[in-house]
Amino acid sequence: MTKWLKQIPGIGPALLAAVFFGASTPLAKLLVADVSPILLAGLLYAGSGLGLGTWLLLRRLRPRDASSEAGLQRRDLPWLAGAVLFGGVLGPVLLMLGLAYTPASTASLLLNTESVLTALIAWIVFRENVDVRIFLGMLAIVAGGVILSWSQAPSTGLPWGAFAIAGACACWAIDNNLTRVVSGGDPVQIAAIKGGVAGTINIAIALIIGQRFPGPLHVLSAGTIGLIGYGVSLAAFVLALRHLGAARTGAYFSTAPFVGAASSLLLLSETPGLSFWIAGALMALGVWLHVSEQHVHEHEHEALDHEHLHTHDDHHRHAHEFEWNGGEPHSHPHKHEPMIHSHPHYPDLHHRHEHN
Numbered sequence: 023m024t025k026w027l028k029q030i031p032g033i034g035p036a037l038l039a040a041v042f043f044g045a046s047t048p049l050a051k052l053l054v055a056d057v058s059p060i061l062l063a064g065l066l067y068a069g070s071g072l073g074l075g076t077w078l079l080l081r082r083l084r085p086r087d088a089s090s091e092a093g094l095q096r097r098d099l100p101w102l103a104g105a106v107l108f109g110g111v112l113g114p115v116l117l118m119l120g121l122a123y124t125p126a127s128t129a130s131l132l133l134n135t136e137s138v139l140t141a142l143i144a145w146i147v148f149r150e151n152v153d154v155r156i157f158l159g160m161l162a163i164v165a166g167g168v169i170l171s172w173s174q175a176p177s178t179g180l181p182w183g184a185f186a187i188a189g190a191c192a193c194w195a196i197d198n199n200l201t202r203v204v205s206g207g208d209p210v211q212i213a214a215i216k217g218g219v220a221g222t223i224n225i226a227i228a229l230i231i232g233q234r235f236p237g238p239l240h241v242l243s244a245g246t247i248g249l250i251g252y253g254v255s256l257a258a259f260v261l262a263l264r265h266l267g268a269a270r271t272g273a274y275f276s277t278a279p280f281v282g283a284a285s286s287l288l289l290l291s292e293t294p295g296l297s298f299w300i301a302g303a304l305m306a307l308g309v310w311l312h313v314s315e316q317h318v319h320e321h322e323h324e325a326l327d328h329e330h331l332h333t334h335d336d337h338h339r340h341a342h343e344f345e346w347n348g349g350e351p352h353s354h355p356h357k358h359e360p361m362i363h364s365h366p367h368y369p370d371l372h373h374r375h376e377h378n
Contacts, residue, residue, distance in 0.1 A: 069249045137163065156315060273313060
């Protein structure tokens with residue numbers, strides 16, 4: 023794992039995002055009994071938006087230089103708006119509703135469905151490569167999710183909690199693929215905008231339908247959980263999308279439910295049954311198949327103009343139209359000339375090509 027962390031920049035941020043988000047699920051479960059689901063979703067995202075927005079304001083006090091992340095462009099706004107709708111409004115509301123009817127440990131493992139749906143959308147809609155190993159890993163994760171859903175099915179009716187969590191995963195899968203398109207931009211700016219807008223909308227909806235704010239301690243707790251589990255986690259996730267693409271980032275992020283499940287057992291004293299451990303083993307197999315994938319072949323780079331934070335690696339052998347002091351990484355608009363070569367790679371900003 024240490025070797026992968028050094029060679030592939032996106033793995034570290036993806037795992038960090040998984041740890042922070044995974045731990046937030048059982049912590050949110052502690053609040054859902056006292057705070058209505060829609061309002062809680064709003065408070066979580068508001069904490070994210072306020073915290074990261076404050077950081078952005080403080081960061082603007084220092085002069086912008088070449089080492090700063092690239093800001094969002096006008097062409098990014100439709101993609102970001104869709105990501106906010108699915109990932110910041112619909113997804114968290116469905117998750118909070120699901121948590122109200124589902125044990126946190128089971129909910130945490132069901133969240134693995136997000137990585138599968140993310141990969142499917144990336145593969146089918148955005149034509150991102152998903153090979154046999156990734157596909158087998160998805161099957162293992164799906165099998166684990168089916169076992170969990172079946173085991174918690176009530177004697178009459180349907181497991182609405184599990185369905186709500188699966189719906190949240192579908193929303194976040196769409197969000198992940200839309201955010202992938204704008205991942206060359208500043209991750210903190212993207213996460214702050216999503217948190218601020220989503221928090222405002224969810225809180226407004228909650229107040230309109232008659233829900234009331236909880237006490238100051240609950241508000242502060244939700245905001246803090248949101249800042250770390252949603253804000254910092256999302257910024258790290260966006261950075262991982264830049265380097266790994268949607269399907270692979272989703273695969274690494276699928277370790278989040280295991281963090282959540284372990285936290286649930288410690289914090290909430292839940293006692294999982296045999297189906298929990300069988301499902302966990304299947305999901306662990308799926309994650310291992312994902313993270314142990316190797317992808318290398320001769321590929322062609324088309325001419326490309328864009329802007330993002332970068333170093334002068336094999337893909338960035340360009341001249342500068344401004345005086346450069348040699349500092350790296352740095353950000354500026356730059357052009358990639360066409361080239362053909364072969365090396366291990368992931369569908370990052372520079373490897374979103376077709377496969378025969």
